[in-house]
Amino acid sequence: MESRxxxxxxxxxxxxxxxxxxxxxxxxxxxxxxxxxxxxxxxAVLLPTAxxxxxxxxxxxxxxxxxxxxxxxxxxxGTENRMPIPLSQIPPAMQNALVAIEDNTYWVxxxxxxxxxxxxxxxxISSGQILQGGSTITQQLAKNLYLSDVRTFSRKIKxxxxxxxxxxxxxxxxxxxxYLNDVYFGEGAYGVQAASQVYFGHGAQSLxxxxxxxxxxxxxxxxxxxxxxxxxxxxxxRNLVLQQMMVLHYLTPGEEAVAVNTPLSLGGGPxxxxxxxxxxxxxxxxxxxxxxxxxRRLYNGGYSITTTMDWTMQQAAQQAxxxxxxxxxxxxxxxxxxxxxxxxxxQNGYVEAIVGGDNYTNSQFDRATKAARQxxxxxxxxxxxxxxxxxxxxxAVQDSAPVRFPAGNGxxxxxxxxxxxxxxxxxxxxxxxxxxxxxxxxxxxxxxxPAMIDMAHSMGITSPLANNLTTALGSSSVxxxxxxxxxxxxxxxxxxxxxxxxLKVVDSQGHVVFSQAPQLTRVLTPQVAYVVGxxxxxxxxxxxxxxxxxxxxxxxxxxxxxGTSSQQRDAWLVGFTPQxxxxxxxxxDNDSPLGLTGDLGAGPxxxxxxxxxLVNQPVETFSKPSGIVTRTVCRQTGLLxxxxxxxxxxxxxxxxxxxxxxxxxxxxxxxxxxxxxxxxSGTNLLQQILKSLIP
Numbered sequence: 001m002e003s004r005x006x007x008x009x010x011x012x013x014x015x016x017x018x019x020x021x022x023x024x025x026x027x028x029x030x031x032x033x034x035x036x037x038x039x040x041x042x043x044a045v046l047l048p049t050a051x052x053x054x055x056x057x058x059x060x061x062x063x064x065x066x067x068x069x070x071x072x073x074x075x076x077x078g079t080e081n082r083m084p085i086p087l088s089q090i091p092p093a094m095q096n097a098l099v100a101i102e103d104n105t106y107w108v109x110x111x112x113x114x115x116x117x118x119x120x121x122x123x124x125i126s127s128g129q130i131l132q133g134g135s136t137i138t139q140q141l142a143k144n145l146y147l148s149d150v151r152t153f154s155r156k157i158k159x160x161x162x163x164x165x166x167x168x169x170x171x172x173x174x175x176x177x178x179y180l181n182d183v184y185f186g187e188g189a190y191g192v193q194a195a196s197q198v199y200f201g202h203g204a205q206s207l208x209x210x211x212x213x214x215x216x217x218x219x220x221x222x223x224x225x226x227x228x229x230x231x232x233x234x235x236x237x238r239n240l241v242l243q244q245m246m247v248l249h250y251l252t253p254g255e256e257a258v259a260v261n262t263p264l265s266l267g268g269g270p271x272x273x274x275x276x277x278x279x280x281x282x283x284x285x286x287x288x289x290x291x292x293x294x295x296r297r298l299y300n301g302g303y304s305i306t307t308t309m310d311w312t313m314q315q316a317a318q319q320a321x322x323x324x325x326x327x328x329x330x331x332x333x334x335x336x337x338x339x340x341x342x343x344x345x346x347q348n349g350y351v352e353a354i355v356g357g358d359n360y361t362n363s364q365f366d367r368a369t370k371a372a373r374q375x376x377x378x379x380x381x382x383x384x385x386x387x388x389x390x391x392x393x394x395x396a397v398q399d400s401a402p403v404r405f406p407a408g409n410g411x412x413x414x415x416x417x418x419x420x421x422x423x424x425x426x427x428x429x430x431x432x433x434x435x436x437x438x439x440x441x442x443x444x445x446x447x448x449x450p451a452m453i454d455m456a457h458s459m460g461i462t463s464p465l466a467n468n469l470t471t472a473l474g475s476s477s478v479x480x481x482x483x484x485x486x487x488x489x490x491x492x493x494x495x496x497x498x499x500x501x502x503l504k505v506v507d508s509q510g511h512v513v514f515s516q517a518p519q520l521t522r523v524l525t526p527q528v529a530y531v532v533g534x535x536x537x538x539x540x541x542x543x544x545x546x547x548x549x550x551x552x553x554x555x556x557x558x559x560x561x562x563g564t565s566s567q568q569r570d571a572w573l574v575g576f577t578p579q580x581x582x583x584x585x586x587x588x589d590n591d592s593p594l595g596l597t598g599d600l601g602a603g604p605x606x607x608x609x610x611x612x613x614l615v616n617q618p619v620e621t622f623s624k625p626s627g628i629v630t631r632t633v634c635r636q637t638g639l640l641x642x643x644x645x646x647x648x649x650x651x652x653x654x655x656x657x658x659x660x661x662x663x664x665x666x667x668x669x670x671x672x673x674x675x676x677x678x679x680x681s682g683t684n685l686l687q688q689i690l691k692s693l694i695p
Contacts, residue, residue, distance in 0.1 A: 059080075059082065059084075059145070059181075059182060059190075059302070059508075060078045060079045060080050060082065060300040060302075061078060061080070061082040061083065061084050061181075061190075061191075061300065061301065061302025061508055062075050062076060062077050062078055062080075062081055062082055062083045062194065062300075062302065063075070063076040063078075063298055063299060063300075063301060063302065063303040063304070063305060064076075064083050064303075064304050064305070065274075065276075065280065065283070065305050065307060065309075066304070066305065066306045066307065067306075067307060067309040067310055067311040067314070068306065068307065068308050068309060068310060068350065068352075068503065069310070069311070070306070071311045072203070072272070073275055073276055073307075073309065073311050073314070074272065074273065074274045074275050074276060074280060075197075075271065075272045075273060075274070076274060076280065076298060076299045077271065077273070077299070078299050078300030078301075078302075079300060080188075080190045081188050081189050081190060081194045081198075081271065082181070082182075082189075082190035082191045082193075082194055082302065083191060083193040083194045083197070083302070084181040084191060084193070084302045084508035084509075085181065085191075085192075085193045085203075085204060085205075085304075086177070086510040087173055087174070087176070087177035089193075089203070089204060089205045090177060090180055090192060090204055090205075091204070091205065091207050091212065093207065093208075093209045093212040093213075093250075094180065094192060094204065094207050094212040094215065094216070095176055095180070096212075096245060096248075096250040097209075097212040097213045097215070097216035097241050097245060097250075098137070098176065098179070098180065098216045098219065099137070099176070099248075100216070100241055100244035100245045100247075100248050100250060101216050101217060101219075101220070101240070101241045101244055102137055102140075102216070102219060102220070103136050103137040104244065104248055106136065106137050106172065106176070107172060137175065137176060137179055138166055138167055138175055139160075140179065140183070141166065141175060141178055141179045141182065142166055144179075144182050144183065145178075145182065180192045181193070181508070183219055184219075184222055185198075185199075185215055185218045185219065185222055186218050186222030186223060186225075186226050187199070187222075187226065187228065187268075192204045192207075192215060195215050195218070196211070196215070197268065197271075197272065198268045198271075199211075199214070199215070199227065199266055199267075199268045200265070200266065200267045200268055201267035201268045202267070208262075209242070209245075209251070209255065209259045210238065210242070210259045210262040211265075213238045213239075213241040213242045213245065213259065214227060214234060214237075214238040214241075214264070216241050217234070217237035217238050217240065217241045218234075218237075220237075225237045227264055227266055228266065231264055234264065235264055238264075239260050242256050242259045242260055243256065243260075276309065276314050276318070276354075277360040277364070278354050278355050278356035278357065278360060278366055278368065279307070279309055279314060279353070279354040279501075281356065281364065281366050282351070282354045282356070282366060282368070282369055282501060283305070283307060283501050283502065284298055285366075285369070286500075286501050286502060287502065287505075287514075290502070290514065290516070291505070291513070291514045294505055294513060294514060301507070301508070302507065302508035303505050303506065303507060303508070303513075304505075304506040305502060305504070305505050305506075306502075306503045306504040306505075306506075307501055307502055307503065308345075308350035308351050308352060308500055308501050308502070308503060309351070309352060309353065309501070310350075310352040310353065310613075312613065312615075312616065313343055313352045313353040313580070313609075313613040314352070314353045314354075315612075316353070316608075316609050316612035316613040316615075317341050317343060317353040317354075317355045317609050317613070318355055319608075319612065320341075320604075320605045320606075320608040320609035320612065321339055321341065321355050321358060321605060323608065324604040324605045324608055325337070325339055325358055325586070325605065326586060326594075326596060326600075326601055328358060331588065331590065331592070332590070334363075334589065334590070335358065335359070335362055335363075336588040336589060336590070336592075337358075337586050337587055337588050337594055337601075338357055338358055338363070338367055338371075338586070338587065338588065338589050339355065339357060339358050339367065339584070339585065339586050339602075339605065340355070340356055340357070340366075340367035340368040340369075340371055340479070340480045340583075340584070340585045341353065341354070341355040341368055341480060341582065341583070341584050341585075341605065341609065342354060342368045342369065342479070342480040342481040342483070342484040342485075342582065342583050343484060343580060343581070343582040343609070343613065344484045344485055344488050344497065344499055344580075344581050344582075345488075345579065345580060345581075346487075346488035346489075346491035346492040346497065346576060346578065346579070346580070346581045347492050347578075347579070348497065348518040348520070349485075349488070349497030349498050349499050349500055349518050349519065349520070350499075350500065350501075350518070351499050351500065351501040352580070352613075353582075353609075353613070354366070354368050354369065354481075354501075355368060356368040356369065356370070365589075367480075367585070367589075368479065368480050368481055369479055369480075369481040370479065371479060371585070371589075372463055372477035372478055372479050373477050373478075373479075373565070373569075373570045373585055373587055374474050374475060374476070374477050374565035374566070374569065374570050375474040375477075375478050375483060375563045375565070375570070375572050375574070375585075376473065376474040376562070376563030376564045376565045376570060376572055376598060377435045377437070377440070377473060377474060377546075377561060377562060377563045377564065377598075378474060378483060378561045378562070378563035378572045378573075378574040378583075378598075379456070379471065379472060379473065379474040379476075379478075379563070380432060380435070380440055380472065380473075380561060381486070381487055381490065381532070381536065381561060381574070382452055382455050382456035382459065382461070382486070383440055383443060383444055383447070383452050383472045384428060384432065384443070384532060384535060384536075385455055385459070385490065385524070385528065385532045386447045386451050386452045386455045387428065387443050387446075387447055388528050388531050388532050388535075388653070389455065389524065389525075389528050390447055390451070391656060392656070393638065393652065393656050393657065393658055394427075394428060394429070394531055394535065394650050394651060394652050394653075394656070394657075395427040395428065395429070395631075395633045395638030395639075395650045395652075395658060396427065396428060396638055397425045397426060397427050397636075397637060397638040398425070398426060398431065398438075398439040398442045398443060399424065399425050399426075399439075399442075400417065400422050400423035400424055400425070400426050400431070400436045400438045400439050401422050401424070401438065402414070402422065402438075403415065403438060403441075403442065405441070405445060405469060413469060413470070415437050415438050415440075415441040415469075415473070416437060416438070417434075417435075417436055417437050417438060418435070418437075418564070418597070422438070423436050423438075423439075425636055425637070426439050427633070427635060427638040427650070428443075428535060429535050429538045429542075429648070429650065430538070430542070430635065431443075432535055432536060432538045432539065432561070433538035433539050433541075433542035433544060433545040433546070434542075434544055434545070434546065435539070435546045435561075435562060437473055440472045440473060441469050441470075441472055441473065443472070444469050444471070444472035445469060449466075449467050449468055449469060449471055449472075450467060452471065452472060453465045453467065453471065456486065458496065458523045459486040459487075459489040459490075459496055459523060459524075460482060460485035460486035460488070460489060460496050460497070461478055461482050461483075461486050462482055463476065463477060463478045463479070463482060464476065474563055474565060474572075475566075480574075480583035480584065480585050481499070481583075483572075483574045483583035484574070484581045484582055484583040485497060485499050485581075487559070487574055487575075487576050487581050487583070488576065488581040489523060489524060489529065490524070490529050490532050490533045490536075490559070490576070491529075491533065491559070491576040491577070491578060491581050491622075492520075492529075492578075493524075493526045493529045493530070493623065493625070494522055494523060494524035494525055494526050494528065494529040495520040495521060495522050495523070496520070496521045496522075496523045497518070497519070497520055498518070498519035498520070498521075500516050500518065500519075502514065502515075502516060503515065503516070526625035527625055527627045527628060527653045527654075528653065530622060530623075530624060530625055530628060530651070531628070531651055531652070531653055533559050533576075533622055534622070534651050536559035536560065536561055536575075537557070537558070537559055537560075539560050539561055539562060540554075540558060540559075540560045540575075546561075546562040546597075546598070546599055547560045547561070547562050547573065547575075547598075547599050547603060549599060549603070550573075550599065550603050550604070550606070550607040553604070553607035553608060553611055554606075554607040554608075554610045554611045556577055556610075556614065556619050556620075557577065557619070557620075557621050557622065558575055558576065558577045558610070559575050559576050560573060560574070560575030560606070561573070561574050561575065562597065562598030562599045562602075562603065563598045564597045564598045564601075565587075567593045568593050568594050568595055568596060568597060569587055569588070569591055569592070569593050569594055570585060570586075570587040570594065571585070571586045571587060571594055571596045571597060571598045571600070571601025571602045571603075572584065572585050572586075572598045572602050573598050573599070573602040573603045573605070573606035573607075574606075575606060575610070577610070577614065577620065578620040578621070578622055578623070579614060579617055579620060580610065580613060580614060582606060582609060582610060582613075584602040584605045584606040584609070585602060586601040586602045586605070587601075627653060627654045628651055628652070628653065628654065629651070629652050629653075629654050629657050630649055630650065630651055630652070631649070631650055631652060631657050631658065632647050632648070632649050632650075633647060633648065633650050633658060633662070634646065634647050634662035635647065635648055636662070637662040637663070638650075638658065639658045639660050639661055639662040639663075640658050640659070640660065640661040640662060641661070641662065642661045642662040642663070642664055642665040643665045644664065644665035645662055645664070645665070
């Protein structure tokens with residue numbers, strides 16, 4: 001007789017036999033169900049999904065930054081290395097390769113494969129666990145976008161509903177585009193653009209057939225087929241994809257043979273990263289002002305941002321700083337000195353290069369746009385623009401001699417030149433060339449500080465400027481960004497520019513979410529701008545000019561002005577050509593003396609930057625407007641050449657040129673258009689002889 005214990009041990013086998021018979025019944029039943037029945041049944045169950053709400057995909061993605069010429073400069077990596085691109089930039093070969101190996105009936109069959117689902121279901125039921133997926137590309141996308149990777153029956157049911165919804169929302173090409181922007185290809189790369197960069201060093205748009213086949217083969221098992229780690233497995237998988245493409249007539253036999261015999265050519269390198277971090281920081285600040293939503297998601301929003309940067313110029317700026325910064329040393333644990341460089345296209349306000357420090361790793365503070373420092377004599381741009389705008393003659397003379405001005409409370413302000421020298425009578429051109437402070441303060445006293453301050457602000461300076469005579473010498477602090485913007489007004493013929501750094505922001509769906517265009521406002525006449533710009537050629541061209549030593553480096557027609565603050569705390573060089581305005585500052589963050597003048601501290605950086613930045617651009621001269629006349633005048637007096645003085649050629653706004661000749665040599669008192677080369681009368685010749693005999 002069978003014991004209770006033996007019956008207890010026998011019962012599991014009876015239950016096992018029962019489940020085996022049940023599974024056979026289910027399998028046999030499923031085997032006789034026709035495909036039309038499955039389709040009708042699935043449709044009846046899943047049709048209501050058309051009315052279900054499905055949130056828009058919101059995948060973290062890298063933001064790509066391009067320069068104004070469409071060159072990829074930087075990739076801002078988010079939580080996943082993904083760079084979405086529109087389907088139009090994904091070659092047909094890449095789409096066909098994916099379909100060939102992952103879902104060969106994708107273009108002609110429904111989003112859900114009923115036969116595949118049934119087959120997978122039978123295996124799963126018989127095994128008691130989820131082993132197979134039977135997934136189409138659309139199902140895989142549904143899982144990737146909205147579901148987890150955990151294999152459960154409930155997740156599979158959800159997957160069917162989400163898949164049906166996707167198929168009602170998007171067409172086949174949209175779905176494959178979304179899939180190729182989402183799927184993981186290994187090596188940390190999500191989406192075909194990131195994968196193409198990682199494995200081949202170029203964008204997806206340039207993928208060849210063998211490269212596309214390699215990427216498509218990675219989708220199934222990225223680690224196993226990783227070409228860097230398992231090149232043989234990757235090659236075999238790639239060739240399988242190529243064979244499938246031939247079978248499906250995506251390739252001819254000849255094309256397949258050529259592709260199969262193509263060796264693996266991996267050209268990927270380290271992630272591109274942020275190659276212009278100070279520019280990116282400035283970009284983020286600007287976006288925060290004009291489109292805070294984009295700014296908040298800058299690093300994971302998958303944006304494609306076209307900037308005003310010129311990558312050639314940005315590289316030139318970074319290289320000039322790297323090569324020509326004064327020697328650095330640690331001061332209280334901080335590397336000093338530091339640097340700020342801003343470069344703007346005067347014709348449209350495009351910010352083309354920004355360098356906010358010597359090394360971004362050491363300090364992320366942007367000194368180009370954020371650090372206001374005393375600009376020294378570079379402020380004379382605005383002083384002499386005011387002088388010319390007020391109608392004074394270009395060659396008007398002031399005497400560089402000791403002078404004092406009331407400073408209130410019985411005190412006096414006494415301006416001095418560098419080295420405490422006095423240069424005597426100086427026309428404006430020579431006062432600029434020598435950077436004479438005494439002459440500048442005298443002119444400031446004539447035109448008045450409020451007038452100069454208004455001029456500086458109208459040209460683009462935004463920082464507050466002190467209402468006193470020393471503002472002419474740069475006692476009020478400004479940024480290189482402001483200076484580059486303001487002198488652009490002179491460079492472009494009189495228009496204040498609105499600096500911009502973003503041309504267009506495109507989201508991951510290909511929609512333009514932000515764009516802007518140049519804004520220019522006339523604030524000077526073309527004649528005033530031309531004359532002032534011509535005057536500031538002097539520091540480079542004049543043999544005694546404060547920037548003359550830089551002309552051996554940068555030889556194009558250009559304006560340039562050095563600036564050195566008190567006790568040599570700040571070194572500046574601000575200058576421009578018709579194509580480019582740039583300002584460079586070098587100094588210590590702690591405001592201690594730098595010990596260098598503008599030409600030595602900032603000049604080499606400016607000159608080499610300008611040389612390299614414009615290397616592939618034509619040499620341009622400043623366009624002369626109508627109403628400009630030229631006269632030869634005596635340097636000592638600024639009056640018309642008397643035939644025996646040290647003279648030079650000067651430009652004037654018509655009506656503001658001198659009409660009197662410089663005294664002496666027979667022309668005393670003559671006016672009008674008399675010929676300065678006319679022979680002297682006997683009386684005047686006697687006067688000259690007597691004058692020469694007087695010591």
